[in-house]
Structure formats: C-alpha cells, structure tokens
Amino acid sequence: MxxxxxxxxxxxxxxxxxxxxxxxxxxxxxxxxxxxxxxxxxxxxxxxxxxxxxxxxxxxxxxxxxxxxxxxxxxxxxxxxxxxxxxxxxxxxxxxxxxxxxxxxxxxxxxxxxxxxxxxxxxxxxxxxxxxxxxxxxxxxxxxxxxxxxxxxxxxxxxxxxxxxxxxxxxxxxxxxxxxxxxxxxxxxxxxxxxxxxxxxxxxxxxxxxxxxxxxxxxxxxxxxxxxxxxxASEVPLNGTERHDLAPLVEQAKTALAEAVTTLPLHQAGHPYNAGALVHGLASDTAPDAQDAPWLKVRSLLRLYRYAQEVTGPHAEPRIADASHALNVHREAASAAAAAAHAARTPRIAPATAYALGVLHADQRHEVEAARFAFQQAWLREEARTR
Incomplete structure (x- = not known):
C-alpha cells in the first residue's frame, strides 16, 4: 500500500x-x-x-x-x-x-x-x-x-x-x-x-x-x-487547529493495548491444558461470554494498534501478527462453542445428539484455551528473549 x-x-x-x-x-x-x-x-x-x-x-x-x-x-x-x-x-x-x-x-x-x-x-x-x-x-x-x-x-x-x-x-x-x-x-x-x-x-x-x-x-x-x-479518496478533512503528529497517537494505542493485556490471566494461559476455558464454559450461560470479553477487547485494541503501525511505517512488531492470529482463532472457537451449546438446548433432541454436542462444545472450549496459550507465547516472546 x-x-x-x-x-x-x-x-x-x-x-x-x-x-x-x-x-x-x-x-x-x-x-x-x-x-x-x-x-x-x-x-x-x-x-x-x-x-x-x-x-x-x-x-x-x-x-x-x-x-x-x-x-x-x-x-x-x-x-x-x-x-x-x-x-x-x-x-x-x-x-x-x-x-x-x-x-x-x-x-x-x-x-x-x-x-x-x-x-x-x-x-x-x-x-x-x-x-x-x-x-x-x-x-x-x-x-x-x-x-x-x-x-x-x-x-x-x-x-x-x-x-x-x-x-x-x-x-x-x-x-x-x-x-x-x-x-x-x-x-x-x-x-x-x-x-x-x-x-x-x-x-x-x-x-x-x-x-x-x-x-x-x-x-x-x-x-x-x-x-x-x-x-x-480525493480529500481528507484534516483538523487545521491541531498539531499534526502521529507518534503520540500511535503510542496511545499501544498503551491502551498494553493495559488491556494486563487484565488477562496470562500466567494461567501459559500452562497448556489448564482447563480454565472449559470450566467456565460448563458454568452458567453467561459465564463464557464474561470470561471471553477481555480477550475480545484485546483483539479489538490489537487490531487498532496494527492499523496504526501500518500508517506510520511498514515495520511492525514481530509478535503482533502471531498474537492477532491467536486471538482470531480464539474468537472463532468461542463462537463455535456457543453455537454448539445453543444447539444442545434444542427441545426434544435425542440423548446421543446432546452428548455429541456436549463433546463438541468441550472440544471448542479447549481450542479457546489453546488459542490463549498461543497468544501468551507470542506476546511474551520478546520478554523471554531478553532474560
């Protein structure tokens, strides 16, 4: 571009x-x-x-x-x-x-x-x-x-x-x-x-x-x-009263992203197969949404920061692409698990069908957990190299 x-x-x-x-x-x-x-x-x-x-x-x-x-x-x-x-x-x-x-x-x-x-x-x-x-x-x-x-x-x-x-x-x-x-x-x-x-x-x-x-x-x-x-495409209405400096705004996007990441349970996500995503997925109907919300917020802020980096230059942080991919898979798996749970609540379905949907739901919540682990590995990669 x-x-x-x-x-x-x-x-x-x-x-x-x-x-x-x-x-x-x-x-x-x-x-x-x-x-x-x-x-x-x-x-x-x-x-x-x-x-x-x-x-x-x-x-x-x-x-x-x-x-x-x-x-x-x-x-x-x-x-x-x-x-x-x-x-x-x-x-x-x-x-x-x-x-x-x-x-x-x-x-x-x-x-x-x-x-x-x-x-x-x-x-x-x-x-x-x-x-x-x-x-x-x-x-x-x-x-x-x-x-x-x-x-x-x-x-x-x-x-x-x-x-x-x-x-x-x-x-x-x-x-x-x-x-x-x-x-x-x-x-x-x-x-x-x-x-x-x-x-x-x-x-x-x-x-x-x-x-x-x-x-x-x-x-x-x-x-x-x-x-x-x-x-x-022909005219961008810039605000003439403001000083045109992109760097502080990019830094604000990076700071907002870093603050959102601090709210994530990265320590737990750093242990594969910790069953955290699955346990919450088996709780009340609203529990998975509440648990996934901070990760979805980080995904949105990560996308904003990635676009800001595109504006200011072609060189992005190496971990950004891997972290973005992990959170994209996280959202897809969480949505798939919710669809399986919704199907399992269909009235009068056979017990074997409900059982298969339950296994499918658990599988997709495990995929959510795997995506969190991949994000944790990608995000903390640079810090691990400097130790």
Missing amino acids: TGTSTGTDTGTGDAGEVLTAYLQDQATEFLRSLRLHRESTTDAQGAEESLEAACALRRAARRIGGTLHTFHPLLDPDWASSLRSELAWLSGTLAQEHAYATRLYRLLDALHRLSGPSQLPPPAPPVGTAQAATATPAAGATATAVGRRSARRLGRPLLERSRELGEGWAQPPVPGVVEVGNTPRGLAVGAAKAAALLERQLTLARTRAHSTALQAFGSSRFHAVADNVAVL
Missing part, C-alpha cells in the same frame, strides 16, 4: 500527508472492491471473485474506521465520528454471512475428527452461498474458500495433541455409552444428527445474514457511505 510505504516519518512536517495518503489508499481500495463486487458475473468464477471483492471491501472499511478512531484528533471530529460508525455498521453487516459459513465448517470438521472418519464423512463446503451469489453477486460468497481458510486455521486438532502428550481429557461417564475402538458409541451415534442439526441452524442463520447484506447493499444508507468514501 502506498500509504504504508511512504509513512516512515511521524514528525509534524509530513504527518498530515502520511495520514492523508494512507486514508486515500484505503478509500481507493474500498471503491475498487465495490466495483469488482458489482461487476462479478453469475458463474462459479464470478462467485469466487465476488467473495474476494467482499473480503477486500471489508478489510478496507475496517482499516479506514480504525484509522479514523486512532487519529481522530487530527481530523474533523464530526465527520470522522459519523463515517467511522457507518463503516462499523457496514463491516459488521457484511461479515455475518462469512462468519456463519466459517463456524459451520469448523464445527462439522471437529465432529468428523472427534467421531472418527468411519463414522462421519468429512464436511463439504456449505452449499447455497454460491447459488445465492449467482442470483445476487453483489452480496454472494462461495463457501469453498471460506472452508479452506478455516481448515488452514484449525491446524492439528487439540484433542490429538493432548493424547500425544499423555494429558488427554476424559469424557464424563454417560449411562449406556460404551467405547467402540477409540470412539464412544454415544458420540458415534449422535454425531450425524448433531451435524444435521448444526447445519440446519447455521445455514438458516447464514441465509438471514445474506438477506440482510442484500438489503444493506441496496439501502440509501450504504450509498451514503460509498459517497463519503468516494469523497475521502
């Missing part, structure tokens, strides 16, 4: 130009992605192009919004606040369909892994998104690429790693459940029905998110956002 490569000087002389160049680059990327989104064809290749364009549009919207948040003292306050909130609405709306598709793939992949290949076939990419893209390419997305990205993020299953270390977690005894090979019969019986239930619920949610995205693309609110971004 041009703004990233030119933003090596954070002094007062060129700071305004650096910020302007970065915002204009992101606005241009937003408009280019929007054009590709609208011009995508209705065939399979066009659906793939539509997905890539939608992802690029969301990335640009997040970066513009994050930059407006961090450097708002240097910008017109009313304009920056208004555009930032509208970009947050747009990015959140467009992200929902992708999130549901990724969540479904993650859960089906985990069920396949836990129940054994002979009991449940590997998950196919969710069907329906590409067809929806054929009808309305502006908001369509193909789930194949989503599934591939999700599979790459999963890495080696946590349960298998636990067994290799000799620290595998034992399932609670369930009446009438016996082992068939390495797989409990209750899990083998309930996995298929659990997969069908999850696919039905999450596909419905994804369809609704798709409809919401369609309505957003056709709304006057979206057109107003696109018009404001088009203006931003």
Whole structure:
C-alpha cells in the first residue's frame, strides 16, 4: 500500500500527508472492491471473485474506521465520528454471512475428527452461498474458500495433541455409552444428527445474514457511505487547529493495548491444558461470554494498534501478527462453542445428539484455551528473549 510505504516519518512536517495518503489508499481500495463486487458475473468464477471483492471491501472499511478512531484528533471530529460508525455498521453487516459459513465448517470438521472418519464423512463446503451469489453477486460468497481458510486455521486438532502428550481429557461417564475402538458409541451415534442439526441452524442463520447484506447493499444508507468514501479518496478533512503528529497517537494505542493485556490471566494461559476455558464454559450461560470479553477487547485494541503501525511505517512488531492470529482463532472457537451449546438446548433432541454436542462444545472450549496459550507465547516472546 502506498500509504504504508511512504509513512516512515511521524514528525509534524509530513504527518498530515502520511495520514492523508494512507486514508486515500484505503478509500481507493474500498471503491475498487465495490466495483469488482458489482461487476462479478453469475458463474462459479464470478462467485469466487465476488467473495474476494467482499473480503477486500471489508478489510478496507475496517482499516479506514480504525484509522479514523486512532487519529481522530487530527481530523474533523464530526465527520470522522459519523463515517467511522457507518463503516462499523457496514463491516459488521457484511461479515455475518462469512462468519456463519466459517463456524459451520469448523464445527462439522471437529465432529468428523472427534467421531472418527468411519463414522462421519468429512464436511463439504456449505452449499447455497454460491447459488445465492449467482442470483445476487453483489452480496454472494462461495463457501469453498471460506472452508479452506478455516481448515488452514484449525491446524492439528487439540484433542490429538493432548493424547500425544499423555494429558488427554476424559469424557464424563454417560449411562449406556460404551467405547467402540477409540470412539464412544454415544458420540458415534449422535454425531450425524448433531451435524444435521448444526447445519440446519447455521445455514438458516447464514441465509438471514445474506438477506440482510442484500438489503444493506441496496439501502440509501450504504450509498451514503460509498459517497463519503468516494469523497475521502480525493480529500481528507484534516483538523487545521491541531498539531499534526502521529507518534503520540500511535503510542496511545499501544498503551491502551498494553493495559488491556494486563487484565488477562496470562500466567494461567501459559500452562497448556489448564482447563480454565472449559470450566467456565460448563458454568452458567453467561459465564463464557464474561470470561471471553477481555480477550475480545484485546483483539479489538490489537487490531487498532496494527492499523496504526501500518500508517506510520511498514515495520511492525514481530509478535503482533502471531498474537492477532491467536486471538482470531480464539474468537472463532468461542463462537463455535456457543453455537454448539445453543444447539444442545434444542427441545426434544435425542440423548446421543446432546452428548455429541456436549463433546463438541468441550472440544471448542479447549481450542479457546489453546488459542490463549498461543497468544501468551507470542506476546511474551520478546520478554523471554531478553532474560
């Protein structure tokens, strides 16, 4: 990005130009992605192009919004606040369909892994998104690429790693459940029905998110956002009464991030398989949300700091990318665990189905714990090297 490569000087002389160049680059990327989104064809290749364009549009919207948040003292306050909130609405709306598709793939992949290949076939990419893209390419997305990205993020299953270390977690005894090979019969019986239930619920949610995205693309609110971004591509309203200095604002973002990290239980997270995430996940309904909230806040602040680093220069801290990846996996696993718990509360489901969903929920909470461990290792890496 041009703004990233030119933003090596954070002094007062060129700071305004650096910020302007970065915002204009992101606005241009937003408009280019929007054009590709609208011009995508209705065939399979066009659906793939539509997905890539939608992802690029969301990335640009997040970066513009994050930059407006961090450097708002240097910008017109009313304009920056208004555009930032509208970009947050747009990015959140467009992200929902992708999130549901990724969540479904993650859960089906985990069920396949836990129940054994002979009991449940590997998950196919969710069907329906590409067809929806054929009808309305502006908001369509193909789930194949989503599934591939999700599979790459999963890495080696946590349960298998636990067994290799000799620290595998034992399932609670369930009446009438016996082992068939390495797989409990209750899990083998309930996995298929659990997969069908999850696919039905999450596909419905994804369809609704798709409809919401369609309505957003056709709304006057979206057109107003696109018009404001088009203006931003040619002119950035800097606040002439403020001193243009980027470094203090970047330092503020770094300080806010560091303070948020201090609230995390990094000492406990530094011990793998400590069962902290699982214990809270088995408590009351609100406990996992309350426990995950500080980690989600750190993820948001880490993203803001990473975008601020992009503005001021191409050299980021080495640990930032690894820490960001760990917290992204943390959020996905936590959302997947919540979806499994929600499905388990479905009235009148068979005991074997509920058991499979319980095992799936525990597996995803273990993935949450593994992500916290990965974040702790990445974040404290530099301190360990200096000891």
